[in-house]
Amino acid sequence: EAQVTQNPRYLITVTGKKLTVTCSQNMNHEYMSWYRQDPGLGLRQIYYSMNVEATDKGDVPEGYKVSRKEKRNFPLILESPSPNQTSLYFCASSSLAGGSREQFFGPGTRLTVL
Amino acid sequence: ELKVEQNPLFLSMQEGKNYTIYCNYSTTSDRLYWYRQDPGKSLESLFVLLSNGAVKQEGRLMASLDTKARLSTLHITAAVHDLSATYFCAVDAPEGVNQFYFGTGTSLTVIP
Numbered sequence: 001e002a003q004v005t006q007n008p009r010y011l012i013t014v015t016g017k018k019l020t021v022t023c024s025q026n027m028n029h030e031y032m033s034w035y036r037q038d039p040g041l042g043l044r045q046i047y048y049s050m051n052v053e054a055t056d057k058g059d060v061p062e063g064y065k066v067s068r069k070e071k072r073n074f075p076l077i078l079e080s081p082s083p084n085q086t087s088l089y090f091c092a093s094s095s096l097a098g099g100s101r102e103q104f105f106g107p108g109t110r111l112t113v114l
Numbered sequence: 115e116l117k118v119e120q121n122p123l124f125l126s127m128q129e130g131k132n133y134t135i136y137c138n139y140s141t142t143s144d145r146l147y148w149y150r151q152d153p154g155k156s157l158e159s160l161f162v163l164l165s166n167g168a169v170k171q172e173g174r175l176m177a178s179l180d181t182k183a184r185l186s187t188l189h190i191t192a193a194v195h196d197l198s199a200t201y202f203c204a205v206d207a208p209e210g211v212n213q214f215y216f217g218t219g220t221s222l223t224v225i226p
Contacts, residue, residue: 042219043204050212059213090157099164100145101214102147
């Protein structure tokens, strides 16, 4: 089954404790992206990647890191989480072939930073 | 920065009625997407609109794109309770910029 998976689905942590949220897709998509969703703000792009070893900042990259060492994986790293990073996070992927960049989303990770 | 505005933000409508959600964006783009999100769930792709004048229909939902006006609409015909969800439009940035921009979403509640 074609899918985007994220782990963990729920995470409660404390300020300053480094964490990683994993994202994996099995559709051989070139494009992968991380978003955060906050009430009243819609989805905002954190980082995206056009392919392996090609990452770039979205609109809200501060406090986050990413890497793309393999095509299927795109982990999101919070080196020193703060309470304002409490949010719902989505990973998404899309193909860059053809005219559409329709994105397929993972199930989401609800992060609480105390 | 590309801005995407949706309105209304909240919509409560009776079953059987028609309504339209609007999505305006601030820069040139030929690619617009509509997504649906149920409470506590992820986003599900509804429509992909890739050119000016594109119209797509699925059941009681119809989406259209006017790139000259930088406007997309999502029209709901004879609403049913199952359509209750949050709807997002998203715009693919112009060529050379590889970001996506989402609207703030329209929370739709269909009342029996």
